Amino acid sequence: MMAFTSAAENLGGKYLKDCTLYVTLEPCMMCAGASFWTQISRIVYGASDKKRGFLQISSAKKILHPTTEVQGGVLESECSEILKSYFKSRR
Numbered sequence: 001m002m003a004f005t006s007a008a009e010n011l012g013g014k015y016l017k018d019c020t021l022y023v024t025l026e027p028c029m030m031c032a033g034a035s036f037w038t039q040i041s042r043i044v045y046g047a048s049d050k051k052r053g054f055l056q057i058s059s060a061k062k063i064l065h066p067t068t069e070v071q072g073g074v075l076e077s078e079c080s081e082i083l084k085s086y087f088k089s090r091r
Contacts, residue, residue, distance in 0.1 A: 001031065004038050016040040024079045026053035026072060032063045042069045046079025 003021065008014050020042040021027075027035065027043065032054035035043060043064075050056065054063055055072070064070065 001034055004034055004040075008038065014038070020044060024082055025049050026055060028052045029054045029057070029063065035068060036063060036065045039065045040068055042071070044071045044074055046073070046075050047083060048072060048076075 004016065007016055007019060011019075014037075016038040017040075019038075019040050021035070021040055021044070023043070023045045025047050026045045026049040028049070029052070032043075048055070055070075057063075
């Protein structure tokens with residue numbers, strides 16, 4: 001949410017057409033829903049989230065704007081390792 005708001009303010013409008021969101025972990029349902037309103041062009045993520053990722057539900061594509069493209073698994077093992085080491089350091 002903060003990334004969407006910051007990007008919209010920086011670009012001077014509420015839509016993020018022609019923008020790509022790069023994230024380490026597959027967005028959750030709430031973030032995917034928020035991306036609908038931004039009309040973001042593309043979401044690229046590394047690791048899948050089998051428990052809370054938005055693609056885990058059957059109607060996942062309806063959550064995104066119809067023009068939003070999704071690409072997952074980019075540097076998946078590296079992203080998984082980053083997440084594991086971060087949460088290990090927090091415990």
